[in-house]
Amino acid sequence: MLVTGGLGFIGSNLARRLADAGADVLVLDALQPNGGANRVNLRDFESKLRFREADLRRAEEYEELLPGHEVVFNLAGQVSHIDSMTDPVSDLGANVHAQIVLLEACRRHLAQAKVVFASTRQIYGRPVRFPVDETHPLRPVDVNGINKMAAEEYHSLYHRVYGMRTVSLRLTNTFGPRMRIKDARNTFLGLWIRRAVEDGVFEVWGGRQKRDLTYVEDAVDAFLAAGALEPATGRVFNIGGIPPVTLAELAQQLVEVSGRGRYETKEFPPEFRRIDIGDYFADDRLFRSLTGWAPRFSLREGLKQTVAFYQEYLTDYV
Amino acid sequence: MLVTGGLGFIGSNLARRLADAGADVLVLDALQPNGGANRVNLRDFESKLRFREADLRRAEEYEELLPGHEVVFNLAGQVSHIDSMTDPVSDLGANVHAQIVLLEACRRHLAQAKVVFASTRQIYGRPVRFPVDETHPLRPVDVNGINKMAAEEYHSLYHRVYGMRTVSLRLTNTFGPRMRIKDARNTFLGLWIRRAVEDGVFEVWGGRQKRDLTYVEDAVDAFLAAGALEPATGRVFNIGGIPPVTLAELAQQLVEVSGRGRYETKEFPPEFRRIDIGDYFADDRLFRSLTGWAPRFSLREGLKQTVAFYQEYLTDYV
16 A cells, blocks of 8 residues: 655545554655644654655656555645745645656556545535535636646556546544644634644634535545545545534534633635635545445544644644 | 747647737746647748746746736647557656646736647547537546546646636647658548558557547637637637547548549557547637637638648658
């Protein structure tokens, strides 16, 4: 099993689960400074899996390691929306260039493997109907969304043209242990959690936007289910999870669960408002019906686990 | 007036028209070896316009030349579908990386200019309804289509986020003087024209596919109309032109008009069939109604002009 972006948030949780289940796991990660990668995420798993630092744009750094893997869990990417606007070229490198080189390398060395790609609800842009199903038009509102859309299309294309066994999961806001909480680059919720654990103040912008969330263990379940899905025909699936809440309700629950911190409601800063998507919640019935996947964690339970983790390991993540 | 890709097929015809009308024209072109650029295309216009060889990915090569232009006619790009499959990274560089760097440079140095982007019907993929209007789903069938889709989305995004005055034209098969005829990289029709002028044999793959075509002077008219369109709000428009014909009918007319050459009907080679889009013809009423644009050339007249051009200048293009 190969996990790209395996030092990152969801990638590391997935790699740990796979290794715990006895799989032979190879983690590739470029350790981009502003990304989700954190060596701490796999510190206690060094003897249970293999790690190679590699920039996916340079196939020569990793292609000899490809043969033999049954599944490529492809979670490498740059996730910050605002960074994609201030540095669109870096986002293109991480989210598009890296992906086409990886797919080409897999086509040459690992043509039979399943490839499960971590896509994102960001490619829908500002939804025009709810809940958002997979037929909703794609109208990304930032460079990150455009680039992730292109990468997802590559995965579907490589099935249609080359018969590669690809599946893409359009993830929504995912949270849990090992997410980046140093700042809001992973998601706004990362910084909220940090502030709550530090007993500080966090800002809720707007507050009335509705979002669904996925606890990371449920996201890991979804990747495993996608890795077992047959046939794998380039299809794309929404992954939702916890029923939608407003950001104000989410902030309130976080404060209650942590028993610390408080929040202030603020107007949306202009540079964020222009790339904000408003409400989002997914219709993920297609994936549920085909795989039997269903979330196991409530919002409260997910937040409880997350807060407990950062209370113990805060210094590793700030 | 700035014309990127201005040594290429449509770009050079546009640059010539602008210069003939007395405009101050700067042409940028990277002179990619397998692209449409040909120094011959502007050989007789060297005193009438300025040219800078520049790779759009390197803003430092051209950004000091940007201020002052009223319109950027943005025709730079890699157009070969099959090359995009055999070398997807180069296609990404030319069609996406170059575009985001250019847009960023325009945002910094030329925020008020109109930017008219040469998009393509390729981003629709294999159409599911006819004629294809701008609301047709985007489902590109090759890497080139995915990359052009991303670049078009950047142009619309830069209007929504930064207020830049962008317009995109989704072109269909365009033909005429100064197209690449050395091989089929520009379009299949380029090679057909070469063979007809050489009194040789060309291959028609399939032959029943319907396509609309645009004669290059009509395409130039469309770019000029788009350059004058107000307001420019990131919108996208189909450009069609000549009513659809089957490829067999097109081949027959070419042979008749040129009075030379002949064709053979062949099965589609597998590596092309898997990225073929089948029929395509555009509904371009939206652009016609907003600008008054309409094609002036019939298929026969366009072919006649084209054949006459290559009878005179064949050695410059083969």
